[in-house]
Amino acid sequence: MATMTALSPAILAKYQPVIGLEVHVQLLTASKAFCGCVNQYGGEPNTHVCPTCLGLPGALPVLNRRAVEFAVLAAKAVNCEIRETSVFSRKNYFYPDSPKGYQISQFDKPIAENGWIDVLDAAGAPKRIGVTRLHMEEDAGKSIHDGFADSASRTYIDLNRCGTPLVEIVSEPDLRSADEVFEYLTKLKEILLYTGVSDCNMEEGSLRCDANVSVMLKGAKEYGTKAEVKNVNSFRYIRSAVEYEIERQIGVIEDGGRVVQESRLWNNAEGRTFSMRSKEQAHDYRYFPEPDLPPLVVGAAWQAEILSMLPELPEARRERMIAEYEITAQDAATLTATREFADRFEAAAKKAKSPKRVANLIQSELTMRLRLAGLELEQSPVSLEGIVMAADLAESGELSSKMLKQLLDTSFAESKDFPAVYERDKPKQISDVAAIEAMIDEVIAANPNQVAQYRGGKKTVAAFFVGNVMRLSKGQANPAMLNELVVKKLDS
Structure with a gap:
C-alpha cells in the first residue's frame, strides 16, 4: 500500500x-x-x-x-x-x-x-x-x-x-x-x-x-x-x-x-x-x-399530478412515527431504514395491542439476534406478524420476558417463525392465585430486610420480590398477576 x-x-x-x-x-x-x-x-x-x-x-x-x-x-x-x-x-x-x-x-x-x-x-x-x-x-x-x-x-x-x-x-x-x-x-x-x-x-x-x-x-x-x-x-x-x-x-x-x-x-x-x-x-x-x-x-x-405520487419521505415519516407510536428516535431510525420495511411495520403495528411494544421488541430482541446471525431485517426467520403476536402475548401478561426470549431463541435456531414455535412449545403459565401467593409468602418470609425496606418507603424493592418469585416458578408465573399480588402482599 x-x-x-x-x-x-x-x-x-x-x-x-x-x-x-x-x-x-x-x-x-x-x-x-x-x-x-x-x-x-x-x-x-x-x-x-x-x-x-x-x-x-x-x-x-x-x-x-x-x-x-x-x-x-x-x-x-x-x-x-x-x-x-x-x-x-x-x-x-x-x-x-x-x-x-x-x-x-x-x-x-x-x-x-x-x-x-x-x-x-x-x-x-x-x-x-x-x-x-x-x-x-x-x-x-x-x-x-x-x-x-x-x-x-x-x-x-x-x-x-x-x-x-x-x-x-x-x-x-x-x-x-x-x-x-x-x-x-x-x-x-x-x-x-x-x-x-x-x-x-x-x-x-x-x-x-x-x-x-x-x-x-x-x-x-x-x-x-x-x-x-x-x-x-x-x-x-x-x-x-x-x-x-x-x-x-x-x-x-x-x-x-x-x-x-x-x-x-x-x-x-x-x-x-x-x-x-x-x-x-x-x-x-x-x-x-x-x-x-x-x-x-x-x-x-x-407538476401536481407528479407530486401526488411523492411518498412520505424518511425524515417526515420518522417524526410522525415517534409521535404516533410513542417510540424513540433510535427505534424510528431502525423501522424506517427502508420504505418497504416501514410500510410493513406500520401495517403490523396497526393490528397490535401496543405498537410501542412491537417497536421495542424489534429494536431490542429482533435486531440483536439478526446481528448475531449476520442477517438483514428482510432475512429474519421471525416475521413482523410474529413479532406482533409476541408483543401482544407479552402485553397481556401471557408471556414473561424470559419465556419470550426463549421462544425467539428457538425461532432463530430452527429458522421458524414465532407463531409456529409458540404453538408447539407454548409454555405452561401459572395463573392460579393460590399457587402464586404461596410462592410470594415463601420469598417474603426469607427476606425480612427487603420487606422492611419496602414498608419503609422504598417501593422499588417490589421488583426484587417479583424477580425471586419468577425464579422460583421457573419463569412460569403470570407476570401481570404476580406484580399485582406482590404489591398487595407487601402492603398488607
Missing part, C-alpha cells in the same frame, strides 16, 4: 476542506431516455440498442415521459424548485463509448434548482447542504478493459447502457469533511430509494459519485484549487478517498508545492488517489440547444 507522510493534527487544523459532490443517478424506467430500448442492467453486449441510442443518421429522439416524472419526483424530494420550461442541450465530446459524439443533457436551463438536504455535522448538529441543480441527461456506454484474452491490447465497447435516463444532482461546496460526505450520500440514497425513482445499486452503476475536493487556510476568503475524484463505487470508499485527498493536498501545500486542477481516480488496494488527467484547461463542450427536442414544459397541472 502506498504511504503518505502523516500530517500532525496541528497542521491539519490550519486548513478547511471544501467539498462538493456530483451524483449521477440512473432512473428506474422500463425503457431508455429517448427510445424504446429496454432499460435493464446486463444482457449480452450491444443487444439493448437501436438506431436512436446508437446515434445512426436520421434516427430522432423521443423523450420518455416516465423519466420526466421520476426527475421531478427526485427534485422535489431534495427540496428543489421545478423549472416550468427547461431545455435539452448537446454536450459535445468524443469518446469511444458515446457513438453520437455528444450527450443529450441540460445546461443553462435545468429542470430543477435551489434545493437542499439536511445532514448532521461532526458535532451532531443539523446542517443544511445546498443542492445547486438537478438536471436530466442520458448515460454513455461502457468501455471494458479486462475479461478477454486480448485485454492487454484491446478495449471493448458495450453500448447497452447508451441512452439510459439519468439525473445529475450537484451539491453546493458546503461539505467540510469526509464524514459529512458520507452522511450526505447516505441521506440522498435513502431519499431516492423512498421515492422509487432508482434502485441506487452502486455495483451496477445506478448511482455514481464524483467529489470535488479542495483545501484552504482557515479564514481565507477564496477556495483552493480543486481536484475531482471520480468513479468510486461505494460510500465507504468515497469517504476514504476524500480523507486521503484532503491530506494529500495539505501535504502538497505544506511542502511548498501547488495543487493541480485535475481528475483523479481512487485505488482502493493502495489506499490512495492517482492522477487521471489534467483539467488545467477546462473542457469546452460547446453546449447548444438540442435541435431534435423541443423545450420541456412541466406546467402546474402536470
